[in-house]
Amino acid sequence: MAFEPSQPLRDYTEKVIPRYPQKRSAIMMILHAIQREQGYISLEAQEWVAAQVEIEPIQVREVVTFYPFYREHPVGKKYIRVCRTLSCALNGGYKVCDKFLSEFGTKLNETSPDGRVTVEFAECLAACGTAPVAMIDDDLYENLTEEQVKELCDAIKRDVPEQAPAPSAESTHH
Amino acid sequence: MIAAPKRTDIHPKERRMILKHADDPSYDTSVDCYIEHGGYETLKKALTLKPEDVHDHVMKAGIRGRGGAGFPAGMKWKFLDRKSGKPIYLICNADESEPGTFKDRQIMHKDPHQLIEGMMIAAYATNTAKAFIYIREEMPHGAVILEQAIEEARAKGFVGDKIGGSDYSCDIVVHRGAAAYICGEETGLIESLEGKRAYPRIKPPYFPAALGLYMCPTIVNNVETLCHVVHAVSMGGEEYAKIGTPNNSGTRIWSLSGHVQRPGYYELENGKHTYGDLIYEIGGGLKPGRQLLAVIPGGSSSKVWRAGERFKGKDRGGNEYDWAIEDVPLNFDGPMTAGSMSGSGAVIVVDDSVDIVDVLANINAFYAHESCGQCTPCREGSLWMKKITSRMTSGHARPEDVDLLASIGDQIAGRTICAHGEACAWPTQSFVAKFRDKFLERAERQAASGSGDIRLI
Numbered sequence: 001m002a003f004e005p006s007q008p009l010r011d012y013t014e015k016v017i018p019r020y021p022q023k024r025s026a027i028m029m030i031l032h033a034i035q036r037e038q039g040y041i042s043l044e045a046q047e048w049v050a051a052q053v054e055i056e057p058i059q060v061r062e063v064v065t066f067y068p069f070y071r072e073h074p075v076g077k078k079y080i081r082v083c084r085t086l087s088c089a090l091n092g093g094y095k096v097c098d099k100f101l102s103e104f105g106t107k108l109n110e111t112s113p114d115g116r117v118t119v120e121f122a123e124c125l126a127a128c129g130t131a132p133v134a135m136i137d138d139d140l141y142e143n144l145t146e147e148q149v150k151e152l153c154d155a156i157k158r159d160v161p162e163q164a165p166a167p168s169a170e171s172t173h174h
Numbered sequence: 175m176i177a178a179p180k181r182t183d184i185h186p187k188e189r190r191m192i193l194k195h196a197d198d199p200s201y202d203t204s205v206d207c208y209i210e211h212g213g214y215e216t217l218k219k220a221l222t223l224k225p226e227d228v229h230d231h232v233m234k235a236g237i238r239g240r241g242g243a244g245f246p247a248g249m250k251w252k253f254l255d256r257k258s259g260k261p262i263y264l265i266c267n268a269d270e271s272e273p274g275t276f277k278d279r280q281i282m283h284k285d286p287h288q289l290i291e292g293m294m295i296a297a298y299a300t301n302t303a304k305a306f307i308y309i310r311e312e313m314p315h316g317a318v319i320l321e322q323a324i325e326e327a328r329a330k331g332f333v334g335d336k337i338g339g340s341d342y343s344c345d346i347v348v349h350r351g352a353a354a355y356i357c358g359e360e361t362g363l364i365e366s367l368e369g370k371r372a373y374p375r376i377k378p379p380y381f382p383a384a385l386g387l388y389m390c391p392t393i394v395n396n397v398e399t400l401c402h403v404v405h406a407v408s409m410g411g412e413e414y415a416k417i418g419t420p421n422n423s424g425t426r427i428w429s430l431s432g433h434v435q436r437p438g439y440y441e442l443e444n445g446k447h448t449y450g451d452l453i454y455e456i457g458g459g460l461k462p463g464r465q466l467l468a469v470i471p472g473g474s475s476s477k478v479w480r481a482g483e484r485f486k487g488k489d490r491g492g493n494e495y496d497w498a499i500e501d502v503p504l505n506f507d508g509p510m511t512a513g514s515m516s517g518s519g520a521v522i523v524v525d526d527s528v529d530i531v532d533v534l535a536n537i538n539a540f541y542a543h544e545s546c547g548q549c550t551p552c553r554e555g556s557l558w559m560k561k562i563t564s565r566m567t568s569g570h571a572r573p574e575d576v577d578l579l580a581s582i583g584d585q586i587a588g589r590t591i592c593a594h595g596e597a598c599a600w601p602t603q604s605f606v607a608k609f610r611d612k613f614l615e616r617a618e619r620q621a622a623s624g625s626g627d628i629r630l631i
Contacts, residue, residue, distance in 0.1 A: 019347045021261075021304065022388060024369035032311075032350055053369070066371040066546075067352030069311045081312075085273045086474055086536050086630070087431035087522055094629040123355065123540055124273040125312050128431035128520070129438040130179075138314040142179070 003044035009033055013052055023053040027063055031070055040071045068123075075118035076111040077160045081135045084121035087128035096132045097121060099146045103153035115163035116156055178283035178315075181438065185456045189443045191417075191425045192401045196284035203319050205326035208287035214332050216408040220295045221340045228299035232403055234411025236423040240277075241267055241358070241396030242473065242518045244506040247403070251300050251393055253383035260390040261303035265367065266293055268309040268316075268397050269351055269358040272473035273540060274520030277427035277439050278397035282309070282316040286323035290346065292400035294333060295407055297344045300393060305346045308363050311353045321348050355544035359592050360394040361386075362546065373548045374592035398427060419445030422505035426519055430457045433464065433525035442504060449508075450500025453523055464525040468609075469499050471509045472517025474537050475597035477604035485512040514604075530612045531571070532623050532630040534605040535563035539631065541598035548591060555586040556598040563602075566613075567631050569622030576613045580606045 005013070012033050017026045027049060034045050041064055043057075050057040064070045082088075082097040097108070100119045104112035111118045127133045130142035134149075141152065181197045184190065195201040195211055208214065220228045233248035254262060266289065270278040281289055289307075297305050309317050324346050327333040335343045354372050356362040361380055362372035364387050379385060386392025402424055406414040415423045422444040431437045435458030442452070449469065453459065460466060466481040485497045489511055502508045509516045524533055542560035547553045559582055562575055583603040586595045606613060623631060 022368065025349075025367055027369035028352060028366070029350060032352070055369075059370075062371055063369065067311075067354050069351075069353035084536075085540055086470075086533065087274055087437075089536050089630045090432050090522075090524065090528065090628065092628060122312070122353070123543055124271060124275075126270045126276045126279050126310070128274050128276050128522075129429060131431060131437070135312065140315075 003042060003048045005034075005045075005048060006037060009037060017053065024055055024059075026053055027055075027060060028067075031060075031064065035070060039074045042072065074111075076116055077163060078117045078156055079137055080117050080119045081122035081125070082119065083123075083125045083127070083131070083133050085124035085128075088125075088132040091131040093132040095146060096134060096144045096149055099149040100134070100153065103150060114157075116160045178280065180284075183436070183438075185440060187447065187451065187456055188441050189417075189425050189446075190441045191405055192288070192398060192427060193280060193285070193439070193441045196280055201284070203284065203286050203323060205287060205323065205330055205332075208285075208291075209330075213287050214291055214327075214330070214338075216404050217291050217294050217298075217332060218338050220298055220407050221338045221342065225299045225301060228295060228407055231407045231411035231414075232296075232299065235402070235406035235414035236411075236421065237399060237402045237406055237414075238422070238506055239396055240398035240402070240426065240519065242272060244516065247395055247399050250383065250395070251296075253381065254300060254393065255384040255391040256301075258384075258391060262301055263387045263390055263392040264293065264297050264300060264302040264305040265360075265363065265387065265392060265394045266305070266307040266397060266400055267358065267360065267363060267394050268307050268313075269355075269363060270313075270397070270518075271310055271355045271358045272475065272518040272520060273537075274429055274431055274470065274473050274522045275518040276429045276431075277519060279313060279316065280427070280439055281397050281401060282313065283319060286320050287327060288401050288404060289320075289397055290323055290327050290333060292403040293346060294337060294344065296393070296395065296400055296403050298337075298342055302344055302393070305344055306367060306387075307346060307348050308351060308357065308367060309348060310351045310357070314350075317348055317350050324348065354546075355540075356546045356592075356594060359594065362592065363394060364392065371546070373546055374594070376591045418443050419503075419505060422503075422507055426505070426516075428452060428504065429518075429520045430523070431520070432470075432523040433461060433527070434523045435459055435461060445503050445505035445508070447504045448500060449502045449504055449521065450498075452504055452521060454500070457523070460523070460525050461527075464527060466499075466523070467526045467528070467530060468524040468533070470520075470522040470524070471502070471512075472515045473520040474522065474540065475600055476509070476517045477514040477600050478608060479512070479514065480608040483608065487511075528628055528630060529567075529616070529623060530605065530609045531563060531566050531616045534601060535560070535567045535623075536630040537601045538563045538598075541594070541601070545594060545598065549589070549595065551586045551589045552595045552598060555582050555595075558582050559598070559602050564631060566616055567623040569620050571613070571617040571620060573614055573617045575617065576606055576610055579613075 046060040047057045106112035237247045238244045361375035366372040382392040538560040542556040583599040587599040
């Protein structure tokens, strides 16, 4: 199925490409916009990006598959990243991760059965002074305790409707 | 949007220059607020000077890079190939990703215009055609704040066409990464900004100052470094150089984390304090009942210090020193003298509640995950080190692992295109050398981790 870019995506792409001396430089920003809108970056979307910046689709895919943040498969409605790296781990980061997983009855790098969340470990989120930390979509949560994680999970269960889990839940980079 | 929390407990020993206003509750990220506090006056002053005179201030100030290498910024600019006739690019490295580091986050989220002013002064001094901020993906709000700040600065004439009414024009583009540590390496960053995989380039010949972005002369400076440019030009290079200590001028924002009572970012005059002051006095010391196990003095790639070790010798000036960890001066040169580095200014404190093998296993998992995969020694070696230390933590440690780990580390460092080779080897090399008995003991015990309260792997 061909990728049908939305009007905002077309507008954004038109705006972002001329910011750079060379078109190809705009790839990452366009990929961000697609993933934000679609939840992931399909092969068809990658072909569309390639056409916009006038390179081969494989050159876009090289980028998509290199950077941990880009994914080629859908994830849960909320994307949870728990920092795994040293300062967070020293302050209970693994426990925070376990709590997210048990609250949603899911496993690391998988989408929960209710389709609400995908929980992953992230490497250092640059907030080590307030460890342990996690990101839920764009938002950073600091100094997390298991109680706070429970509250965050309760809020997600309250606010996000259940949905069928994504067909291929595992993200690309593990 | 969740605002970056303001700190109310600014330590009396701090000397805040870069973070002077950042934590003031009434200070916000708008251009009006910045101007009210004297912002963009230094850019206006710079525009009345010749670019080479602005550069001269930065040289005299002796600003050293705050991103990791500590290389003098003015010198970096001097290397620019101006004869090629190609456009010059300036990139602000806002990929802040060395584990333990969270200082640039404060600047970008709380005082974005200071960075923008620093960039425009640097751009003017180097005749930059276009400037970029490469910000890591994990700071999405930071990217929005910067874009908005640039928009406001442009509207006031401080960014874009004919800045400050001068003949000089330069725009700033905010570019977002996608969660790859290697983009903090300047040539990897450049490849990434060109829309490619962030495979670092080999130097020589690809020194950014000659063959950088689009093979044009390029400067890559860290966020904090560019902010210091504002202060060097504002007070004059010579005055600035009086702050701090010789060869270690200015202030520095230290990121303190791990097992201390008051972790956080502390801006201190360079060389006027020690690691002991930072950890025990400013950082509140260890948690009750705990003993110090190790200090990682400059980001997780820097070589570890073992509690109780001493550093003895003669420094470059011929002065004898005999330091405990607590005595090491908190500046660029002190940690180097003590066999490690200040790196990005990230100090990670580890107490005896955890096992040192677990600590290394955690670090090795990071560097294996972040190797770009271009060079065999780093791609394979980082993974081997991760696998071995992981196995050791699962109750299957062997006495010969110690020498095996050391041998792998030795075969990576110096054999790769970029410094990720050293970054992944130094932890293993130093942990194994300094904690050999603990690694051997782990093999004897054959104990799996996870019995304690805290898991690291």
